[in-house]
Amino acid sequence: MTEVHDARVALGARLRELRRRAELTGRELARRAGWHETKVSKLEFGRIRPSDADIRAYCELTGSRDQLDDLLATLHTIDTAYLEWRRVLGTGLARRQQKALRIETAATLIRDYQPQIVPGLLQTAEYAEAKLRRGIEFHRVPDDVEEAVSKRMERQHILYKRKHRFHFVVAEQSLYTTVGDDGVMRGQLDRLSTIIGMPRITFGIVPRTAEAIVVSTNFALFDNRLAIVEGTAAELTITQPREVAVYGRAFDILAKQSVTGDAARALIRAALDRR
Numbered sequence: 001m002t003e004v005h006d007a008r009v010a011l012g013a014r015l016r017e018l019r020r021r022a023e024l025t026g027r028e029l030a031r032r033a034g035w036h037e038t039k040v041s042k043l044e045f046g047r048i049r050p051s052d053a054d055i056r057a058y059c060e061l062t063g064s065r066d067q068l069d070d071l072l073a074t075l076h077t078i079d080t081a082y083l084e085w086r087r088v089l090g091t092g093l094a095r096r097q098q099k100a101l102r103i104e105t106a107a108t109l110i111r112d113y114q115p116q117i118v119p120g121l122l123q124t125a126e127y128a129e130a131k132l133r134r135g136i137e138f139h140r141v142p143d144d145v146e147e148a149v150s151k152r153m154e155r156q157h158i159l160y161k162r163k164h165r166f167h168f169v170v171a172e173q174s175l176y177t178t179v180g181d182d183g184v185m186r187g188q189l190d191r192l193s194t195i196i197g198m199p200r201i202t203f204g205i206v207p208r209t210a211e212a213i214v215v216s217t218n219f220a221l222f223d224n225r226l227a228i229v230e231g232t233a234a235e236l237t238i239t240q241p242r243e244v245a246v247y248g249r250a251f252d253i254l255a256k257q258s259v260t261g262d263a264a265r266a267l268i269r270a271a272l273d274r275r
Contacts, residue, residue: 004236007078009046014071015058016044022062033057050075077239092144093132097151104158107222108165111251114218115171117179118188121156122168122195122203127188128152130180159201166201169254172208175271182275189272196264204258205267213257214250221247 019029019040026040033039042048050058055075059068089096100120104110112119118127129149136143158164175192178185195203219229227238227247238244259267 004078005046007074007240008049011050011071011074011078012044012046014067014074015050015055018058018062018064018067019044022064024062029058029061032061049078086139086141089135089139089141092142093135093148094144094151097148097155101151101155101158103222103226103228104155104164107226108163109167109221109223110164111167111169111221111248112218113169113216113220113251113254114174115216116177116218117174118170118192119168119220120152121159121166122192123152124184124187124191125149125153126184127179127191130184134179159198162200164200167204167251167255168195168202169204169206169251169258171206172267172271175205175268176274186272186275189268189275193265193268196261202255202260203264204255204260205264206254206258207267210257214253216250216254219247219250221251224248 019026024032026044027037030037030040039048043050043054052072052075055071056068059065059071104121110121112121117131120128123131129145132148132152133145135141136145159166175189179188192203195201217229217231219227221227221244224241224244225239227244229236229238229247238247258264
């Protein structure tokens with residue numbers, strides 16, 4: 001993803017600066033490190049991922065040992081920012097639900113945008129089971145759906161804790177995307193109706209005729225310190241303040257386009273009538 005690539009480019013620029021300060025050419029550094037001469041250029045322009053050993057070699061050969069810990073920490077932060085689902089879900093889905101619980105508990109304001117489905121914190125058990133079961137099938141991971149559903153329901157206890165506030169925005173399509181069957185969808189739409197008006201929760205729906213000012217995949221914001229984006233193949237965790245602010249601005253625009261209260265209930269009723 002773009003954010004990960006940009007972070008690798010920035011790390012490469014730091015390595016290039018170390019080399020230049022040591023007055024070493026790329027060819028000479030490669031020779032001393034025992035690398036092919038093109039490797040230095042690839043590392044410094046973010047075209048390949050450096051290993052821990054590569055970072056150590058740069059620090060050793062440029063006399064920059066004092067930079068080693070910081071550079072390694074930066075590298076490992078990049079590695080954890082982009083996590084393929086096959087790694088995240090390798091032991092099943094329940095572990096990922098437990099991670100979500102920890103992140104949500106630490107936040108005081110959670111903002112969640114979903115263009116296609118209902119946010120996890122608002123899902124019924126039946127809806128969650130149907131959605132998680134499809135995830136298990138698609139990613140070909142161990143089947144722990146019962147434990148995963150239990151953890152997702154446990155996460156929802158946070159909705160009733162006073163120190164937390166929530167703002168959910170969904171596209172109207174989320175009311176129509178079938179998860180499970182008509183019975184599951186009727187139960188889920190009824191659940192959304194009861195959410196409206198709950199203390200500390202704002203629930204908005206972006207009508208399907210709204211202008212496409214922001215076109216985005218799903219994302220969740222935790223205070224102003226963290227954004228999580230769930231892609232098809234991987235999960236992206238964003239902590240760079242400038243990038244988190246971009247998602248915050250996108251959420252604000254979508255929230256302004258959304259309808260709440262009775263207008264949102266009317267859209268939910270229309271979706272229920274279709275079932």
